[in-house]
Amino acid sequence: MIRSTSIHVVLLLLVVVGLLLSVSIGQLGVGAKGAAGSLLDALGWSTTWVPQPEIMNASLQQIRFPRALMSMLVGAGLAVAGAVMQAIFGNPLAEPGVVGVSAGAALGAAVAIAAGATFLGVWAIAAAAFVGGFASTLLVYLVSRSHGRTEVVTLLLTGIAVNAFAGAGMALVMFAGSTGTREQIVFFQLGTLNGARWPEVVVVLLVTLPAVAACWVLARQYDLLSLGERTAAHLGIRVERLRSGSIVLVALLTAVGVAFAGIIAFVGLVVPHLLRMVLGPGHRMLIPASMLGGAVLLVWADIVARTAMEAADLPIGLLTSLIGGPFFLYLIIRSRRRAGGWA
Numbered sequence: 074m075i076r077s078t079s080i081h082v083v084l085l086l087l088v089v090v091g092l093l094l095s096v097s098i099g100q101l102g103v104g105a106k107g108a109a110g111s112l113l114d115a116l117g118w119s120t121t122w123v124p125q126p127e128i129m130n131a132s133l134q135q136i137r138f139p140r141a142l143m144s145m146l147v148g149a150g151l152a153v154a155g156a157v158m159q160a161i162f163g164n165p166l167a168e169p170g171v172v173g174v175s176a177g178a179a180l181g182a183a184v185a186i187a188a189g190a191t192f193l194g195v196w197a198i199a200a201a202a203f204v205g206g207f208a209s210t211l212l213v214y215l216v217s218r219s220h221g222r223t224e225v226v227t228l229l230l231t232g233i234a235v236n237a238f239a240g241a242g243m244a245l246v247m248f249a250g251s252t253g254t255r256e257q258i259v260f261f262q263l264g265t266l267n268g269a270r271w272p273e274v275v276v277v278l279l280v281t282l283p284a285v286a287a288c289w290v291l292a293r294q295y296d297l298l299s300l301g302e303r304t305a306a307h308l309g310i311r312v313e314r315l316r317s318g319s320i321v322l323v324a325l326l327t328a329v330g331v332a333f334a335g336i337i338a339f340v341g342l343v344v345p346h347l348l349r350m351v352l353g354p355g356h357r358m359l360i361p362a363s364m365l366g367g368a369v370l371l372v373w374a375d376i377v378a379r380t381a382m383e384a385a386d387l388p389i390g391l392l393t394s395l396i397g398g399p400f401f402l403y404l405i406i407r408s409r410r411r412a413g414g415w416a
Contacts, residue, residue: 077358080351084365088145091372095141096133098380108133135270143269143277144375144389145368147334148344150281150326152367155341156349156360157288160295161319162229165349166404168342169327172228172320173209173235175338178331180239180246181205183258187250198261199273199332206328209235214320264335264390266375273333280329284322285364291315292356299354337390339397340367346404370396 097108111133151169158167169175184190185201213235217228243262247255294315297305302312330337344366345359352358371389374396378387 077352077362080348081358081362081365084362084369087369088365088372091369091376092141092145095144095372095376095379096137098376103133112138139271139274140266140269140375141372142274143334144266144371146274146277146281147266147330147337148340148367148369148371149285149364150277150330150367151337151340152344152363152370153285153288153360154323154326155367156345156356156363157291157295157319157323158341159345159349160298160356161316163299165346166342166401168339169323170236170338170341171232172213172323173232173239174206174324174327175331175336176236176239177209177212178202178206178328179262179336180242181208182261182332182335183243183246186257186261187246187254199276202261202332203328205239206331207324209239210320210324210328214317260388261335262390263388264337264393265386265388266334266378267386269333277329277333280325284325285360288319288322289357289360291319292360295356296354335388335390337371338394339401340370340393342404343393343397343400344370 093108096111097103103111111130154169155167158169158171159165162171179202181204182198182202184205185198190197190201213228213231216231217224219227243258247258250258294305294310297308297310298312298315300308306312327341345363348362348366349359352362370393374389374392378389378392381387
């Protein structure tokens with residue numbers, strides 16, 4: 074218990090320090106004192122720490138603050154979604170993209186970009202991405218159901234098929250679209266937090282926090298499910314209801330993140346798997362730790378994305394893939410060795 078508490082405290086401190094650095098450094102460096110002064114000013118407290126000139130203070134409050142909070146929320150949501158996916162499939166290599174939500178959201182966004190959608194103004198692309206992600210998840214779930222239950226193998230294979238179809242659809246849209254359309258779609262596929270604003274942060278917050286709370290409430294049921302479906306059913310767990318409800322939560326957490334930040338890969342795989350190795354399989358500790366760990370990863374990755382190259386903003390999905398790709402390969406090799414597949 075002491076070890077678990079210590080890890081949660083360390084992760085929380087890393088989130089706080091990361092948020093402070095995120096709003097303090099950049100092309101217009103203001104330092105920790107200036108960032109704190111701007112925050113106090115935004116809260117209506119009078120202070121002499123407010124950075125000058127006023128345009129710098131406005132830049133912090135309208136650009137850096139929402140971007141930092143968006144990175145925290147999206148990272149937390151993706152990591153919790155990954156922890157839930159690993160729980161309901163009993164597979165440490167499972168992650169939200171398995172059910173096609175990321176690819177479906179990207180296809181929805183690509184179609185909206187190519188069509189020049191304006192039905193919701195600046196929200197059109199995000200809305201199309203959310204609908205695409207949720208629709209692809211629903212399709213995968215319905216196809217995988219047989220005789221009143223979800224067949225896990227069929228669900229995984231259907232997810233692969235939906236991912237392939239969505240990839241082909243995006244390629245077709247890019248091929249038929251203009252140069253500007255292709256650039257927008259590629260930018261969305263690579264993932265970015267650039268352009269995050271307060272209204273978008275509020276939407277992500279209103280979806281992510283209740284969904285994460287619901288996942289935490291289900292933590293005990295995930296623990297029982299890890300004993301096996303039959304054992305869990307004997308202990309009173311309605312396995313099919315738990316699995317279907319969890320897939321909806323995963324779709325919500327992933328789709329809202331992809332809608333506003335693009336595709337950010339491997340957060341849902343790396344974070345919960347590492348924390349499971351450290352904390353053990355208990356989900357009442359694992360889910361909040363994954364929330365904090367995902368926030369840590371994306372907040373710090375966004376700092377690198379903004380500062381690694383002068384006058385450039387690297388795609389954050391590129392950075393998470395550089396971290397997650399080798400880690401995924403390591404997990405495969407580790408699993409094979411444990412199974413005795415390699416000498």
